[in-house]
Amino acid sequence: MNNTSQDSRERIGVRNTHNIISIIFLSLVALLALSFSIMLLIKNASLKREEEAVRMELEALNNEGYYTLTEADRLVEEAKKEAEIETTNSIKSKIQSKLEAGEGTTATIRSLFPEQMVVASSGKYYFFPILDSIAHHGFGDEDFVVGDDGFLKYVGNDTNVHVKKGIDVSRFQGKINWKKVADAGIDFAFIRVGLRGTKEGTLLVDDCFSDNIKGATENGIDVGVYFYSQALNEEEAKEELQIVLDNIEPYSIKYPVVIDIESADSDTARTNNMTSDDYENVVRVFCDMVRSAGYKPMVYGNVKSFTLLMDAKDVDDYGIWIAYYGTPLYYPYHFDVWQFSSTGTVDGIEGNVDLDICITEY
Known part of the structure; x- marks a missing residue:
């Protein structure tokens, strides 16, 4: 009978030890979970602050006249088209004014290509680059x-x-x-x-x-x-x-x-x-x-x-x-x-x- 009581006390002690270990383990898990949650909250708050800062910076850039890459590409294409139209109109105007002034076709074409010699022969025009390797006469018009x-x-x-x-x-x-x-x-x-x-x-x-x-x-x-x-x-x-x-x-x-x-x-x-x-x-x-x-x-x-x-x-x-x-x-x-x-x-x-x-x- 004494042996039986002793065994019972030993079993109760073991269970108590297991319970304490379980409580400690669960407490540690809970603590880790809480720490991780706190870290996530801090990270989320930091991301929100960064997002807000970026948003404010973009708004500031937009207010100062800066554009996104897509907007910049669009503006460049528009500028190129406008420049082409302006150049074409300028050339047309120059040709028109020279022809109206009585200048011949060859003289008019030559004025449009000052860095080349333009030669008319047999109904065709030939273009020759003006070379620096030959001495120039240097006289003005x-x-x-x-x-x-x-x-x-x-x-x-x-x-x-x-x-x-x-x-x-x-x-x-x-x-x-x-x-x-x-x-x-x-x-x-x-x-x-x-x-x-x-x-x-x-x-x-x-x-x-x-x-x-x-x-x-x-x-x-x-x-x-x-x-x-x-x-x-x-x-x-x-x-x-x-x-x-x-x-x-x-x-x-x-x-x-x-x-x-x-x-x-x-x-x-x-x-x-x-x-x-x-x-x-x-x-x-x-x-x-x-x-x-x-x-x-x-x-x-x-x-x-x-x-x-x-x-x-x-x-x-x-x-x-x-x-x-x-x-x-x-x-x-x-x-x-x-x-x-x-x-x-x-x-x-x-x-x-x-x-x-x-x-x-x-």
């Missing part, structure tokens, strides 16, 4: 004006620029009274030695060459000479130069010996299939031989010559005689002689004559 005598005069500020007045002549001017030409103040003359035919390629000496070079030199006018080339290759370039050298040998040639490179503008022209490389090779052969013979080489051409027929940078080693009628000169690169008119008048010459100015001392 207002630096040259036509004087009372019909010649261009320099009115710019560069005291180193000195302009001389000249003409270029061939058999088309007929018999010339060179004394009257000299008395008219002409400083120099380029005289055509000859030409090669545009179709058959026949070599010809100008009918008036001898009379012109004698008349000019005897009246104190400095002379240069030129040959209208239609050479296809190196051999023909040498043939043309030989005619020049044979004919100028007795005379004092102060100004350059010139190869005239122009498009024949004919469906049957023998040069129609020539490439820029072909033209440049002809020029190099001719001009290098001129230099070797002791004369000054020069290339004559218009804007088309120095863009479509040749690359200006590839003939930059020689003197340049540019043909462009009117002012300002539509040619950005350096030049030595400018043929500015084909309808000039000079005492001693019947009819029209080409007028030139020279800015290089020879």
Whole structure:
């Protein structure tokens, strides 16, 4: 019986111990749950404060004129469309005003592309970037004006620029009274030695060459000479130069010996299939031989010559005689002689004559 009582007391003690442990465990769980709940409440309150702060910041930004990314993209697209419309209207207005002022289509197009040379040929327009690798002449649009005598005069500020007045002549001017030409103040003359035919390629000496070079030199006018080339290759370039050298040998040639490179503008022209490389090779052969013979080489051409027929940078080693009628000169690169008119008048010459100015001392 005593053993039984003792067992009962032991069982009661064990149960009490288990109950205490359970109570302690449940208390710990409750405490952890309470702590976690408190942490969640604190975190939630913090998030609400951050959300409120962000909301207030966005409202402030909106009040200051800031936009969301979507709004910004929309505004950019609207601005681009407005700019395109404004640019288009500006270009249209510029074109309209120039055409109404009487400017031609080519001149109008050129004004819209100031960083390129625009060349019209055979119903097409060609665009050539203006290169910094070639020396520019540096003259402004207002630096040259036509004087009372019909010649261009320099009115710019560069005291180193000195302009001389000249003409270029061939058999088309007929018999010339060179004394009257000299008395008219002409400083120099380029005289055509000859030409090669545009179709058959026949070599010809100008009918008036001898009379012109004698008349000019005897009246104190400095002379240069030129040959209208239609050479296809190196051999023909040498043939043309030989005619020049044979004919100028007795005379004092102060100004350059010139190869005239122009498009024949004919469906049957023998040069129609020539490439820029072909033209440049002809020029190099001719001009290098001129230099070797002791004369000054020069290339004559218009804007088309120095863009479509040749690359200006590839003939930059020689003197340049540019043909462009009117002012300002539509040619950005350096030049030595400018043929500015084909309808000039000079005492001693019947009819029209080409007028030139020279800015290089020879």
